[in-house]
Amino acid sequence: MSEMNMVSALNSALANLMEEDPSVVLLGEDVGKDGGVFRVTEGLFDRFGGNRVIDTPLAEAAIAGMAIGMALNGLRPVAEIQFMGFSYLTLNQMISHASRLRNRSRGRFTVPMVMRTPYGAGVKALEHHSESTESLYVQIPGLKVVVPSSPREAKGLLISAVRDPDPVVFLEPTRSYRLFKEEVEGTSFSIPLGRARTVQPGSDVTVVGWGAMMPLIAKAAEAAGSEGISCEVIDLRTLSPMDSAAVVNSVRRTGRCVIVQEAPRTCGVAAELIARINEEALLSLEAPVVRVTAPDIVVPLPQGEHYYYLNANRIYDAVKRVAAF
Amino acid sequence: MSEMNMVSALNSALANLMEEDPSVVLLGEDVGKDGGVFRVTEGLFDRFGGNRVIDTPLAEAAIAGMAIGMALNGLRPVAEIQFMGFSYLTLNQMISHASRLRNRSRGRFTVPMVMRTPYGAGVKALEHHSESTESLYVQIPGLKVVVPSSPREAKGLLISAVRDPDPVVFLEPTRSYRLFKEEVEGTSFSIPLGRARTVQPGSDVTVVGWGAMMPLIAKAAEAAGSEGISCEVIDLRTLSPMDSAAVVNSVRRTGRCVIVQEAPRTCGVAAELIARINEEALLSLEAPVVRVTAPDIVVPLPQGEHYYYLNANRIYDAVKRVAAF
Amino acid sequence: MLTDDYDPHRGRMLKVLDQNGKVVEKALEPKLDDSVLERAYRTMVLSRAADEKAVILQRQGRLGAYPPNHGQEAASMGPAMALEEGDWLVWAFRELAGLLWKGLPLLNYYLYWMGNEEGSRYPPGLNITPASIPVASQMPISVGIAYASALRSENRVTLAFCGDGGTSEGDFHEAMNVSGVLRTPNVFVVQNNQWAISVPRSRQTAAPTIAQKACAYGLKGIQVDGNDLLAMYIATKEAAERARRGEGPTLIEAYTYRMGNHTTSDDARKYRLESEAKGWELRDPISRLKAYLISRGSLDDDREKQVWSDAREAVEKAVAEAEGFPPPALEDVFQYTYAEMPSELKTEMDRLRAELRDGDKG
Amino acid sequence: MLTDDYDPHRGRMLKVLDQNGKVVEKALEPKLDDSVLERAYRTMVLSRAADEKAVILQRQGRLGAYPPNHGQEAASMGPAMALEEGDWLVWAFRELAGLLWKGLPLLNYYLYWMGNEEGSRYPPGLNITPASIPVASQMPISVGIAYASALRSENRVTLAFCGDGGTSEGDFHEAMNVSGVLRTPNVFVVQNNQWAISVPRSRQTAAPTIAQKACAYGLKGIQVDGNDLLAMYIATKEAAERARRGEGPTLIEAYTYRMGNHTTSDDARKYRLESEAKGWELRDPISRLKAYLISRGSLDDDREKQVWSDAREAVEKAVAEAEGFPPPALEDVFQYTYAEMPSELKTEMDRLRAELRDGDKG
């Protein structure tokens, strides 16, 4: 065990995986010598060589396509897309092939690949470097989508993602990369995909989020708690397949729910959760489910980012409102 | 006025637009001599010449990118993407540029382009030819998304889309292209974007849909009506910006709602509508809103298409269930 | 090296046979056993027969939209012949003859075009990827496949196809370029059949040849008479050997012609002169091989008739089998979404099963 | 034609000046007025000064991540000089000198990199598109811009830039190819600064030059010493004239070097030898132009000092203005989403306004 931030936890996961399984390879822009723009792959080029830690030309569709081909042919590729804002270039490969080859070939061909990419706002970055468009991927049958919220979660989930027989889009919250450290095992361990985590049990309001929203939610829940509102905090972790049952079950008990989504409002994961709560637990609801999300606008450049990016206050206010409804 | 099917109505709209405004140009694969694989642009090459009806090389990103550049520089391009399943190749251009140039340049540069593409299943086509992934576009701030449901609607909405100052994704239901005819004005007329249409007023259940779902809904609503269930049928028409107010207002009166979505369930437009109903009319609900959608699977090839594609029976059953709740 | 002798910048096209089956460059004639040549001829004929049948079936409503292969048999089969056991073949959607050579059962082929996913459940061990409909999207995948083989030092080659239209796509470019940098053991064959639906080659790119695009990627490139089986074979053979030696990928332009409509939904008369196709009839790849075989004494009229009747019989058998094949069950359209069905999806499946009425089955 | 004399396949690079400012090919020396050359020198110096300041501001936390232009001034400005009023300039993110020549106020530039969208509200009539961060995505857009100009017979040229890394993207390829087919009045300049973050040119493509990629698209191509302002100018001038005559687009490779880090977030020592940059210091484009001007008698030490102090003053003024510029109001981040704000969005805005507490403002 040692103290790791999310970057070092991810690095440790990749190192473990590459040691254990010679079929694990990394590819992407600047993942080799440079160790990745966020240093997630640092040291792996020296350790495992350029054949397994592959610096590619600047070509996202090819990175995704190659990863698919590698996965079809026995490797477990982990592709890095430098920022989620550049992942749109991979969408045709991801939708048309990665997600479908198993079905297309009736299971003869499978695509055990991972596409890692940093996502999210809040680090005062350039345009296109703050995207949170996870719902583009969540709606695609055949893809899995995973978002870790802490260093240990990141390591355990990434290991599961790489070992998973299906293609996984692994979204790393840029803002959490170096936000805090926690104790993480140096050896490999896994956290199963597809299961939400109850971070804190509670009885008054269910608060759901994922990724970089979790630290904000923790703060808001604590503040609410100190005012006697007991929050049940759920980290969704895997957005697809979505463990909505965990959320629905919680809402059945609390009757109230706040969903915190970094992405703009429309057609996001929060909407889907609300739809499922509506379908399965409408009669338990004592108040409308509240979405705390970014507005339906382009992510502003840094000087306007605070209008877009959520904070603990707004979550806290929402919790209070729902509790008081 | 004359009887037109949707293909001829769209063709008529384009012809009117090109006559009226020399800045309107068409571009895409096979839109010229061939008149488009669905014949929507038939005759326009001969009439307006190859400089305004442009056969492009096979390159969707370039088609979208060129349309953006044309729009920036004073034209009103109407780009055709041969099938929605190939539109993923345009997503980077559409998300990163088309939807953002106005905001990026504080209004100095605008992108009055239209991207037309046939969408939807039910015509026993090849793989990738039956996609209904509108929610990929609906969630992008800065884009508009329009789906006509009849020949006249198609013409009026397309004319508005082309005249609109913002980029519009115009989705044409493949299945409805030649499904039926109706009286359509030969001259140009417009139907405003952003407003849902109440196809049929009713008092018991609000039934919402768009595009190719509307004929199925009409059938189901009629059957329900003959059993004494009065359906208020709403054609959403513009998915973005979404006229959810029309739906919410209707649900406030009926207390019951069925949403019919051709696309797979997760993170679709139906989920967003449910979220907004939850937010604004929860207390009016007398039953959970029901989604009738495709399952979260890859569109099957024709022999399995009937498992995927909705029909009037399933909508009718849903209406009955909601009414009886 | 052929790629030097036929440097695309010098505008020479590789040919071995003329239309009378006469060898135009003796030094280039490959030494192939009669049995191999006979199998080649049989396979091309089988492809032609199966293809013609598919068009008929489509007209009868027994098969969906279908892209005819007529005239392009040598362009896909010559390259396939240059492969060894275990090599990969990544096709687009117009490479029937090559697939048959590699061993794909006709049943799979028909099932697929009849709209049943079972068609793409290829026999285990057969390294052929399923049809790839989004144009050129298979090219980057083929680079990844080749990379994986090379990483394990398997000495395998990955042969990938796309069309002249496909060369305009970004995917084509990214694949060629990455493959050049990583020196993956790929052979890329562009079936330049002069048309991409209604768009002629001249409007697809302003480059005079497709082969010369190789130079943008530091690849070897060569333009080959795509209707000349022997030329396609030797060009691919050389390229495959180069790839196997780790000397990088090659781009082969197969200069051929789409004799039919783009697909059965298309009507080529709208955009091209019928005389153009007429001219190409004289360059039919099967007739050319036949003339060569006859000139070698490896074929005569009787045996030729037999080849055709065998082919037609095999086709009828495959069609019958395909038409007798069960359509997918409800479970089938769900169960291959993930390795393990997520519980929410299972619920969706059960709900759908309950909701479907009997009359809804089709 | 220069593109014939310097056919990329023959591996010659176009140069007019050597590092001592001596004209190496007299016949190529453009006839430029002293006033133009002086303005050119001033602009390059202004670019250098503004760029250095931006790096300092970033270190002080007064500006965001920033991509330095140091060493590439001639590569963007030579082409800009060849434009006429009304011609379009489509930049990527490392073309400061060219922008300044075209007339972009420094204030806009700083505002943009300081994270305020107002920076990209370019003055009306200035045909420059905003920075394009997704690599090479601006290239297809530039083709559309050029097409529109041509359709209206405006006789305008569209000059578009990307980097060596950008040439690997599908967008680059699709743009070059479409532009070749449609013969749009484009000039494409690839600033080959030898690196794409940590990836060296040799690993970006196996093609020996970027210029030769032109041949894949039937374009004219030429490799130019990108640190030689005059060479960049004459190459672009010829290309722009060709484009204006309707004779199609040209691909110009500006062979230059990224002297600094990729951006201020990057540390180039991790992946490249410092000696490499040292070698390129001797080829600095500003020193080269200075030597030329001095040799012509158009510049002396005093005036040179004045140019620098004018530049620094202009920079300080622009920085002060940019730092005094108001940050966006809440309405600003909403109101440019659509021409007219949809009512739902208005509701979202009002809700957000109500929800934001005072402490939330940043």
Ligand SMILES: Cc1ncc(C[n+]2csc(CCOP(=O)(O)OP(=O)(O)O)c2C)c(N)n1
């Ligand atoms: C990405 C994409 N865009 C459009 C289509 C529709 N389409 C199918 S085949 C075809 C033409 C392909 O031309 P070419 O690559 O020359 O192959 P050919 O059909 O001639 O064999 C088009 C446009 C597609 N399948 N994929």
Ligand SMILES: Cc1ncc(C[n+]2csc(CCOP(=O)(O)OP(=O)(O)O)c2C)c(N)n1
């Ligand atoms: C599509 C895309 N992928 C990745 C990035 C991240 N990125 C920014 S600049 C850059 C390298 C660009 O290299 P080059 O085109 O040579 O331009 P240079 O930075 O050298 O000017 C990368 C990978 C991006 N901006 N866009």
Ligand SMILES: [Mg+2]
């Ligand atoms: Mg073709």
Ligand SMILES: [Mg+2]
């Ligand atoms: Mg570079």
